[in-house]
Amino acid sequence: MREETSGFASGLVTALPIALGYFPIAFAFGVAATKAGFSEAEAVMLSLVIYAGASQFLALALVASGAPVLVSAFTLVAMNLRHVLYGPALMRAAGADAARKRAWGWAWGLTDEVFGAALGELARGRRFGEPFMYGIGLGAYAAWVSGTAVGTLAGGGALQAYPAVEAGLGFMLPALFLALLLSILTRAAVPVIAVAGVATVAGTLAVSPTVGILGGMVAGALAGVVRK
Amino acid sequence: MRGEVVVLALIVGLANYAFRYGPIRMGWGEGQAAGRMARFLAATGPAAIATLVVASVLPMVGAARLPLVAGIAAVLAVWVWRRSVVLATLAGSLAYGAVFALA
Known part of the structure; x- marks a missing residue:
């Protein structure tokens, strides 16, 4: 067991592997969005407002296919229902006396990877702290939104000349999930x-x-x- | 910016926020430390991440398998070697891309 500081800076450090994984995936999302006819502003807005990778990729397909807004929304909302379980699981691991006054902010960033990384840190003995949660959350969010922006600027055909790079980037998300699974095994x-x-x-x-x-x-x- | 895209993003984004923050605000799963709810919540993390591993790998099984095998092997090997999520992730992605290029 180790007792490490749970401040904002250590949260940012913990976010680094997530950010390194998010940036290329978000880049791929930005490229895919431009390819599907979305404007740069629309793609970045999706990353800012939805902030859930897999469902954003699905949103591109649904909008491009002309599915009614409510049908698309229902599908995407159902897909993200799993997030309901993350907050309670995290607070359970954090302990009954863990602070949660500012959860209204950091809870927004409770994605699959942020949840997995925070849970892994707690399992390895780190004490729960809200500044730490803001550090992980903001690091990951910044990487996601900036990766999307760079992807849209690169444009739809950016990776066509580099199929191996495209393939490697496509494996980034499964690799990240697998590594997270190993970290909490x-x-x-x-x-x-x-x-x-x-x-x-x-x-x-x-x-x-x-x-x-x-x-x-x-x-x-x-x-x-x-x-x- | 198209209105329908904004409306879609707002509905899904608000739902995401409600899913992520709502249960913490309501204090779901707290109080009784022991019991079924506690075990259910403790198992949620591994269950969720295992599901996402399988769900993200499954669509790749039908395509070229060699890069997939190389990618998974690299993640496992680097994890055992360095115990680092970032290095394991990057190694997996690199191995996948490299074998894809060679195959």
Whole structure:
């Protein structure tokens, strides 16, 4: 166990790997948005206001296909429903006396990776602190929005001449998720991970990726309740 | 800027904020430290991240498999070697791109 400071600066340091992962992914989003006919301002606005990677990529496809706004909104909202579980899971790991007065601000930045990194830090003995949460959140958010802006400026055809770079960037998000999973891996989590994985594959193949994601998360969390 | 894109972003963005902040504001899952709710929440993190790993890798399984194998192997190897999320992520991405270029 270690007791490290939980200030804003250490939050920014913890955000560094996330920012390094976010920037190229957001860059790819900016490029894809321009390719799909979105203006630079629209693409940056999506990153500023939605701030959820996978659903932003899906939003491009939905808007470009002319889907009604309410149908698109419903799909994207359902996709992000998983975030409901992050706050309570984090506060549970932080302990009953953890401060949350300024959660109205840092909670906005509670993305998959920020949640995973914060949880990993707590699991490794760091004490919870709100300035720390602002540090991780702002670092990641800045990388996401600036990556999008640079991607839109590069334009839709930016990566066409470099298919290997495009392929490598495309693997950035899975690699980041896998590394986060390894960082929180414990013996007790193995059955949870196995059930979540199987349920995700089953739900995706049988119904849709969104059902697979929701089903995997709920089935995995339920497996944690059942296990002794 | 198109009105429909702004409306879509606002609806989804507000929902995201409600999902991320609402449960903390309402104090969901607190109070009783033990019990089923506590175990459910403790398992949520690993479950969510495992789901996202599978969901993001699944669409790549159908395409060229060699870069995928190289990418995953690089993430695992660098994680074991350095225990660093950033190095493992970057190594995985580099290995994927490199093998893609060679294949």
